Amino acid sequence: MKKIIFIVAILCVSFVNAQAYSGKGDNKLQLGANFQDGATGVNLTYDHGFGENISLGISTVYLLNVKNLDLIGADFGDRVDLKLRFNANLGNVINVDENLDIYPGLSLGLHNFGGHLGARYFFSTGFGVFTEFGVPFAEYDDANTAANQLNNQFTVNIGAVFNL
DSSP states (O other): OHHHHHHHHHHHHHHOOOOOOOOTTOEEEEEEEEEETTEEEEEEEEEEEOSSSEEEEEEEEEEEEETTHHHHTOOHHHHEEEEEEEEEOOHHHHOSOTTEEEEEEEEEESSEEEEEEEEEEESSSSEEEEEEEEEEEEESOOOOOHHHHTTSSOEEEEEEEEEO
16 A cells, blocks of 8 residues: 555656746645555645745645554544644746746644645646645654554645635
C-alpha cells in the first residue's frame, strides 16, 4: 500500500503543477483525499487571499480508514483535525505559468504546529486539481501512542480545487 501511495503522489506532483492566484480577495476551496501511514481520509481546505502573495485559511481532515482501529483505539478526537493556515503564494513570483501556484505555509492545529508545501493547477477559472504535503514541527501531546501519531506524521493530500 505504501508503494501505491508513493507512486500516486509522484504522479500527482508531476501532473499537478499550477493554480491561478489573483491575490487579495481570492478564495480557494479544496476537497481531497488524505493519505498517511496507518490511515486514509478526507480533507477540506478554504483559503482567502489577503495580499498579493498571502492567504489565510482553515483546513480539516477526518480519517476514515484507520488500520488496526481496535488496536489503536482512535476515537473521534484522534481521527479529526482542524487547522488554521498561512500560505505564501509564489505562483506570480516564480512565474512559470499563469496557472501555477506553489504555496509553502504554516499551520496551527488541534494536534500540532506544522508546515505544508502544495501546488495547484486550474484547468479553467473555477476548477482545478491540487496536491499538498504536510509535516508536523511540534506535537502538543508527547504520548507516544498509535492514536496520538495519527495526526502527527507526514501526510499527502490530493484532490480538486475550486475558485470561489
